[in-house]
Amino acid sequence: MELVQIYECFCDRTRLRILHLLTQSPLCVCHFQDILHEPQVKISKHLAYLRARGMVEVEREGNWMIYSLPKKPATELRKNLSCLQDCVQSDKAFSRDLKNLTRLQASCCEPLAVFQSAQKTNRRS
Amino acid sequence: MELVQIYECFCDRTRLRILHLLTQSPLCVCHFQDILHEPQVKISKHLAYLRARGMVEVEREGNWMIYSLPKKPATELRKNLSCLQDCVQSDKAFSRDLKNLTRLQASCCEPLAVFQSAQKTNRRS
DNA sequence: TGACTATATTCCCAAATAGGAATATAGATG
DNA sequence: CATCTATATTCCTATTTGGGAATATAGTCA
Numbered sequence: 001m002e003l004v005q006i007y008e009c010f011c012d013r014t015r016l017r018i019l020h021l022l023t024q025s026p027l028c029v030c031h032f033q034d035i036l037h038e039p040q041v042k043i044s045k046h047l048a049y050l051r052a053r054g055m056v057e058v059e060r061e062g063n064w065m066i067y068s069l070p071k072k073p074a075t076e077l078r079k080n081l082s083c084l085q086d087c088v089q090s091d092k093a094f095s096r097d098l099k100n101l102t103r104l105q106a107s108c109c110e111p112l113a114v115f116q117s118a119q120k121t122n123r124r125s
Numbered sequence: 126m127e128l129v130q131i132y133e134c135f136c137d138r139t140r141l142r143i144l145h146l147l148t149q150s151p152l153c154v155c156h157f158q159d160i161l162h163e164p165q166v167k168i169s170k171h172l173a174y175l176r177a178r179g180m181v182e183v184e185r186e187g188n189w190m191i192y193s194l195p196k197k198p199a200t201e202l203r204k205n206l207s208c209l210q211d212c213v214q215s216d217k218a219f220s221r222d223l224k225n226l227t228r229l230q231a232s233c234c235e236p237l238a239v240f241q242s243a244q245k246t247n248r249r250s
Numbered sequence: 251t252g253a254c255t256a257t258a259t260t261c262c263c264a265a266a267t268a269g270g271a272a273t274a275t276a277g278a279t280g
Numbered sequence: 281c282a283t284c285t286a287t288a289t290t291c292c293t294a295t296t297t298g299g300g301a302a303t304a305t306a307g308t309c310a
Contacts, residue, residue, distance in 0.1 A: 012297090039300075045298080062308070
């Protein structure tokens with residue numbers, strides 16, 4: 001993975017928020033819509049952009065597409081994501097996103113719950 | 126400074142090489158030309174881009190314009206530059222740039238020498 | 251099967267970007 | 281002053297980007 005490509009992915013605020021959320025948990029498109037309050041096209045397109053550059057991975061779970069960070073992220077990606085998490089600590093918008101995520105997860109969030117139990121099943125099989 | 130702006134500056138290979146070199150030493154445009162083997166317009170424009178976003182500072186020294194990182198860089202910039210230095214260790218092109226820089230500095234490099242003695246003078250006055 | 255849901259894609263437009271050729275500018279030097 | 285040197289800017293073009301409206305698609309469920 002080219003280092004510049006990482007920064008190309010980081011240089012849009014929406015993508016940055018998406019990646020930041022993904023450092024916490026895999027999420028589906030509707031989660032991003034809820035948390036970021038952005039229209040579906042926008043989210044979907046940015047996810048496609050990230051996907052095309054190998055910055056995220058997808059798995060279908062029924063109607064939901066569950067996005068997550070690569071299982072084996074390149075070293076540079078790991079380092080930059082952790083730098084991002086570090087830099088973002090003091091930023092209100094990003095913190096608000098995290099808070100919204102927590103709230104979402106607490107409220108027995110369907111897609112994610114299904115996905116996680118599916119993951120467990122996969123591990124067993 | 127907006128975090129996204131940092132990544133906007135990082136998302137071009139030439140700018141990335143420029144910033145990487147500046148983590149080592151202030152440099153003038155002709156240095157960048159020598160080290161990066163890129164035409165003057167290109168270097169000059171990318172430096173203007175970085176300047177416009179407060180990512181670098183300039184000081185004239187006779188005919189030379191000496192570029193350097195901000196004296197007081199924002200925390201996020203510091204963190205990301207050090208992450209960059211970390212990520213770039215294994216990259217041949219970037220290492221080559223560093224080697225070229227060292228060679229240039231060793232060969233009694235005029236603009237930089239003048240600049241540094243001027244800096245000393247400023248400190249005294 | 252048909253309706254529904256979540257998501258992706260297409261088509262459009264406006265703006266930003268990167269690069270090169272040519273030209274302008276500021277300071278140095280004779 | 282004229283000339284030279286280092287650098288910046290302007291003008292041009294091709295490409296990429298970001299975003300929205302509308303539409304397409306894949307899987308689900310009755």
